[in-house]
Amino acid sequence: MKNLLEEIKTSPGVLGACVYSTKKGIVGSNLPATFNSEQQQRITSILHRVFRLNDAAKLDVNAYEIQYDEALLMARRLDPVATLVVVCAPDVNVPLVSMACGMQTAELLEAIAAHQDGTPPPSPAPASVAAEPAPPQAPLPKLTPAEVLNGPLADKLTGIKRALAKCIGPVAGMALDGALKSWLEKGEPTAERLTDLAELLLPEIDDDNEKASFVHEVKELL
Numbered sequence: 001m002k003n004l005l006e007e008i009k010t011s012p013g014v015l016g017a018c019v020y021s022t023k024k025g026i027v028g029s030n031l032p033a034t035f036n037s038e039q040q041q042r043i044t045s046i047l048h049r050v051f052r053l054n055d056a057a058k059l060d061v062n063a064y065e066i067q068y069d070e071a072l073l074m075a076r077r078l079d080p081v082a083t084l085v086v087v088c089a090p091d092v093n094v095p096l097v098s099m100a101c102g103m104q105t106a107e108l109l110e111a112i113a114a115h116q117d118g119t120p121p122p123s124p125a126p127a128s129v130a131a132e133p134a135p136p137q138a139p140l141p142k143l144t145p146a147e148v149l150n151g152p153l154a155d156k157l158t159g160i161k162r163a164l165a166k167c168i169g170p171v172a173g174m175a176l177d178g179a180l181k182s183w184l185e186k187g188e189p190t191a192e193r194l195t196d197l198a199e200l201l202l203p204e205i206d207d208d209n210e211k212a213s214f215v216h217e218v219k220e221l222l
Helices: 002-009 037-056 094-117 123-133 145-149 153-186 191-204 210-222
Strands: 014-021 025-029 063-067 072-079 082-088
Touching: 002 014, 002 025, 002 094, 014 037, 014 094, 025 037, 025 094, 037 072, 037 082, 037 153, 063 191, 082 094, 123 145, 145 153, 153 210, 191 210
Parallel strands: none
Antiparallel strands: 014 025, 014 082, 063 072, 072 082
C-alpha cells in the first residue's frame, strides 16, 4: 500500500494521499505529518460520505475535487466501501494526477483486500453496526458545511478560517470543515453558537500561545 501511494506522490504538486475504508478506517497513508490520524479519519470519512449521498440520489459520480485557497483535495471512489483521497497544491495538474490514480486503482484494491483479510472479522462488525445507526439520516436533512460556508455566516467563518490558518497553516480549511460537521450535528448554525465552533477548533492547535492568539482574534470577529 505504501509503495502505491508513493507512486501517486511522485506526480508534481501532490503532497500525499491516503485510502479510507468504511470497514477499517485509514488503511494506508503518506500524508504530511501535519495531518494526524484523527484528522485523516474525519476528513476522509466526510469525503467518502459524498459518494454515498450520490448513490442515494442515483448520481453516477466516481471522482470529484474540492478547491481551497491553500490546497486541492481529490477524492476517487475505489469501490463502494473505499475511497482514495489525494492532497495537492492548488495549481496541480488535475488530469495528470487523475491518470496516476487510475493506474494504481487495481493494485490499491488488492492491497485493501489483503489488509482486510489479515484482520479478524469480528472487530469491524461491531464498528459497522455502531456506525450505521449513529450517523443516521438525522444530520442529512440539515445544512451541510459547504452550505453554511456560503450562507449568512460566510464572512465570520472566513475570518475564523483565516485566524486558524495563522496557527496550523494550509490544513485550516479541512479542519474547519470537520469541525463544522460536528457543530451542525449539535444545533442550528447561528452566530450565537460560533463560540462553540471555535472551541471545537482549539484541539487542532498544538501551541498554547497560538491557541490564545486564535481565541483573541475570534472574539474580535464575533
